[in-house]
Amino acid sequence: MEDGGLGGLGTTPGEFARVVIDEAGGATVYSGVADMGQGFKTMLAQVCAEELALDFERVSVVHGDTSAVASGGGTWASRGAILAANATLAAARAAKTKLAAGARAPVEASCTYTQPRMTYSPGAHVVAVEVDPDTGVVTLLRQVIAYEIGRSINPGIVEGQIEGGLAQGIGGALLEHFVYDEHGQPLATSFMDYLLPTSLDMALSQTIIVSEGAPSPSNALGVKAVGEVGPSSAGAAIGNAVADALADLEPPVTMPPFSPERVFGWLNPDRSDTEGTT
Amino acid sequence: VNGARRRIALTVNGEQRSGSVEPRWTLADFLREELRLTGTHLGCEHGVCGACTVHLDGRSVRSCLVLAVQADGAEVLTVEGLATGEHLHALQQAFWDAHALQCGFCTPGFLLTATEFLHEHPDPSEQEIREAIAGYLCRCTGYVTIVRAIRAAADTLALGSAPADAA
Numbered sequence: 001m002e003d004g005g006l007g008g009l010g011t012t013p014g015e016f017a018r019v020v021i022d023e024a025g026g027a028t029v030y031s032g033v034a035d036m037g038q039g040f041k042t043m044l045a046q047v048c049a050e051e052l053a054l055d056f057e058r059v060s061v062v063h064g065d066t067s068a069v070a071s072g073g074g075t076w077a078s079r080g081a082i083l084a085a086n087a088t089l090a091a092a093r094a095a096k097t098k099l100a101a102g103a104r105a106p107v108e109a110s111c112t113y114t115q116p117r118m119t120y121s122p123g124a125h126v127v128a129v130e131v132d133p134d135t136g137v138v139t140l141l142r143q144v145i146a147y148e149i150g151r152s153i154n155p156g157i158v159e160g161q162i163e164g165g166l167a168q169g170i171g172g173a174l175l176e177h178f179v180y181d182e183h184g185q186p187l188a189t190s191f192m193d194y195l196l197p198t199s200l201d202m203a204l205s206q207t208i209i210v211s212e213g214a215p216s217p218s219n220a221l222g223v224k225a226v227g228e229v230g231p232s233s234a235g236a237a238i239g240n241a242v243a244d245a246l247a248d249l250e251p252p253v254t255m256p257p258f259s260p261e262r263v264f265g266w267l268n269p270d271r272s273d274t275e276g277t278t
Numbered sequence: 279v280n281g282a283r284r285r286i287a288l289t290v291n292g293e294q295r296s297g298s299v300e301p302r303w304t305l306a307d308f309l310r311e312e313l314r315l316t317g318t319h320l321g322c323e324h325g326v327c328g329a330c331t332v333h334l335d336g337r338s339v340r341s342c343l344v345l346a347v348q349a350d351g352a353e354v355l356t357v358e359g360l361a362t363g364e365h366l367h368a369l370q371q372a373f374w375d376a377h378a379l380q381c382g383f384c385t386p387g388f389l390l391t392a393t394e395f396l397h398e399h400p401d402p403s404e405q406e407i408r409e410a411i412a413g414y415l416c417r418c419t420g421y422v423t424i425v426r427a428i429r430a431a432a433d434t435l436a437l438g439s440a441p442a443d444a445a
Binding site: 157 | 322324326327377379380381382407408409411412413414415416417418419420421422423424425
């Protein structure tokens with residue numbers, strides 16, 4: 001990323017962590033990422049506890065507080081597991097080394113972890129769809145998503161990220177659309193008009209396959225970006241499936257969302273009351 | 279008169295509560311601002327997301343669409359009333375166990391609607407659960423673990439209500 005920003009998918013300039021080992025043998029991680037439900041608090045505590053051979057419960061994590069953490073790049077683009085967790089690992093390791101060298105607790109160490117390359121998870125996304133010719137509604141019959149993520153620090157969090165990301169990808173593929181009028185006035189300004197996917201928009205059958213056979217060589221934990229797995233692939237997979245279902249009509253399935261209005265237009269190109277490309 | 283306050287008295291989570299409210303206030307406003315029961319979350323404030331769901335006389339309602347004065351004399355259950363002391367409700371425990379929440383913003387609404395749903399459908403299929411929660415938005419989970427948690431809670435509740443000699 002050449003935007004001079006804070007780096008996504010494990011790019012520079014990295015993320016900050018500070019680890020303090022206290023007199024009682026517990027530890028505190030200060031991290032520059034903020035946990036809004038992604039599970040960083042749990043995940044960073046796991047990484048620190050494992051490195052220091054501590055019980056998980058003896059590690060606390062401080063985040064989201066600019067008066068307590070020296071610097072931070074924020075929560076986006078899978079920076080948590082790649083940058084923040086590797087920063088935590090390095091800081092914990094450095095603090096442990098100080099103890100081993102004879103320093104007395106409390107000891108602390110900080111790290112700003114950077115890495116030059118992004119760490120995408122390679123994978124595949126297969127989806128079977130049904131298109132209702134009367135309404136243009138696309139139903140997801142079966143969805144199988146398989147990814148090689150390197151290493152899962154917390155399998156529940158990984159699964160949650162993939163399932164949630166899939167929902168976001170389905171929203172982008174079928175529903176979500178910022179619509180503007182000719183004056184640039186936004187028309188989809190509430191959840192009545194901007195449709196988020198619901199439980200009934202998910203595939204009737206969904207299978208997630210997570211492989212941990214090829215740890216990333218780019219970082220000590222071997223982790224890869226997992227947050228983007230669902231949203232990045234859903235649009236292409238669903239779009240291709242819709243194009244395949246309507247292959248005889250050769251529809252221009254190039255721009256999501258593949259909404260009922262658009263699909264109906266592709267199905268009925270001669271009707272004047274539809275606008276197949278809007 | 280615009281802004282003139284009305285006195286209301288109601289039962290919230292089993293406790294008698296009262297307050298003076300402006301007629302324009304929603305039940306959600308009263309619960310959050312007056313009673314400081316901030317577990318009821320306001321997402322969209324126009325009845326779409328479901329996060330603000332509470333029970334009003336045993337039925338789930340969106341507290342952003344109910345006026346506080348309409349709740350005068352009613353019995354209200356909010357997410358704060360689900361647990362018994364330190365003991366989580368079966369649904370709360372199931373959500374915890376199944377990782378059915380990430381950011382947790384939508385969770386109170388899902389818990390309250392699922393409580394009512396399981397009361398009426400103690401042994402639901404996956405599809406029935408999906409339909410029951412289709413009016414509630416979650417941006418984190420993709421609903422998979424929420425459906426799983428509600429099904430697991432149904433099993434827990436069935437065990438709890440089974441006759442002792444039936445096991």
